[in-house]
Amino acid sequence: MAKPKVFITRKLPEEVVSPFRNQLDIDMWPEEEKAVPRQTMLEKCKDMDGVVTMLSDKIDEQLLGQAPSLKIVCNLAVGYDNIDLDAAQKHGVTVTNTPDVLTDTTADLTFGLLMATARRLVEANQYIKDGKWNHWSPLLLAGKDIHHKTIGIVGMGRIGEAVAKRATGFEMEILYHNRSRKQDAERNLGATYVEMDELLERSDFVVCMTPLTDETREMFDEQAFRKMKKDAMFINGSRGQTVNEGDLYDALVKGEIAAAGLDVFEKEPIGKDHPLLKLDQVVCLPHIGSASVETRHEMMKLCLDNLDLYFQEKQPKTVVI
Ligand code: NAP
Numbered sequence: 001m002a003k004p005k006v007f008i009t010r011k012l013p014e015e016v017v018s019p020f021r022n023q024l025d026i027d028m029w030p031e032e033e034k035a036v037p038r039q040t041m042l043e044k045c046k047d048m049d050g051v052v053t054m055l056s057d058k059i060d061e062q063l064l065g066q067a068p069s070l071k072i073v074c075n076l077a078v079g080y081d082n083i084d085l086d087a088a089q090k091h092g093v094t095v096t097n098t099p100d101v102l103t104d105t106t107a108d109l110t111f112g113l114l115m116a117t118a119r120r121l122v123e124a125n126q127y128i129k130d131g132k133w134n135h136w137s138p139l140l141l142a143g144k145d146i147h148h149k150t151i152g153i154v155g156m157g158r159i160g161e162a163v164a165k166r167a168t169g170f171e172m173e174i175l176y177h178n179r180s181r182k183q184d185a186e187r188n189l190g191a192t193y194v195e196m197d198e199l200l201e202r203s204d205f206v207v208c209m210t211p212l213t214d215e216t217r218e219m220f221d222e223q224a225f226r227k228m229k230k231d232a233m234f235i236n237g238s239r240g241q242t243v244n245e246g247d248l249y250d251a252l253v254k255g256e257i258a259a260a261g262l263d264v265f266e267k268e269p270i271g272k273d274h275p276l277l278k279l280d281q282v283v284c285l286p287h288i289g290s291a292s293v294e295t296r297h298e299m300m301k302l303c304l305d306n307l308d309l310y311f312q313e314k315q316p317k318t319v320v321i
Pocket residue numbers: 078079080099100102106154155156157158159160177178179180181209210211212213215216237238239263264287288289290291
């Protein structure tokens with residue numbers, strides 16, 4: 001029997017891909033840094049049985065409507081806001097993601113971003129590199145304490161909880177807000193459920209870890225920033241579109257909040273002229289939450305395992321729909 005035809009939309013390491021070549025007829029985009037052009041993607045998917053996608057690939061009605069043999073889309077991310085689930089359902093396409101394997105790595109980065117923002121690590125590094133370290137002064141690059149402060153986690157899911165676990169080591173008070181309560185996190189981590197407004201009003205660090213949905217799109221806007229303390233810091237490790245970036249910029253410039261640490265942006269990648277890059281009190285990272293070599297390899301392997309299981313008529317490990 002012919003092997004299922006599969007398209008991988010970015011060059012992945014051969015050591016991860018090769019164990020699957022016996023079972024799958026793999027066509028892999030040869031570029032590691034450049035995404036497949038949309039037109040090529042549409043053409044490629046026309047006769048594929050499966051596809052491994054990146055979060056920068058849009059899987060929508062247009063693509064699914066002209067890919068009659070496509071049965072499964074395996075997204076190399078836990079978030080799947082790049083995929084139109086209604087369209088996938090309509091076309092009978094299974095969608096998988098990569099939860100769990102990236103939880104700790106993303107929580108490490110998110111907490112690291114919080115620390116870098118609070119203690120001005122990036123600014124301090126630049127200060128020395130610019131040859132400015134020629135004196136000591138009592139408040140030189142003084143930041144904000146993290147220990148014993150209050151962290152407010154919006155989106156206390158797998159990663160949110162792992163961030164909260166890290167916060168316990170700093171003896172922080174942990175507030176969280178979800179649509180539903182997580183009794184386990186309350187019991188195990190001493191986290192307290194609060195309404196969104198209370199979280200914004202009381203937290204020293206507001207951390208966004210929700211998925212991007214119609215409900216969470218731009219949930220951090222002018223009103224939200226205005227409710228935060230003037231010395232509060234906003235950390236985003238989820239998706240850029242949960243934030244209205246214009247409102248965030250204004251809140252920072254007007255001093256309505258003190259600082260921000262951002263791993264994600266409204267429209268990625270951002271160029272060097274992005275207004276938020278001009279502010280010293282903002283730490284920006286190029287969407288590297290889950291980017292450790294070990295975790296990225298685990299994510300790739302999970303995508304390929306899911307494909308393989310599907311075509312063996314077994315249940316993939318991590319199905320979204
Ligand atoms: P998860 O386990 O599904 O957690 C998401 C949490 O968000 C849930 O606790 C959910 O609780 C809450 N939530 C959903 N809608 C909400 C709303 N409208 N208001 C308040 N809370 C809401 O997902 P995860 O594995 O932790 O991943 C979370 C997100 O992180 C992903 O979707 C992805 O976008 C992002 N991420 C980013 C990176 C990166 O590189 N920066 C890496 C990995 C993941 P309720 O359902 O009770 O509301």
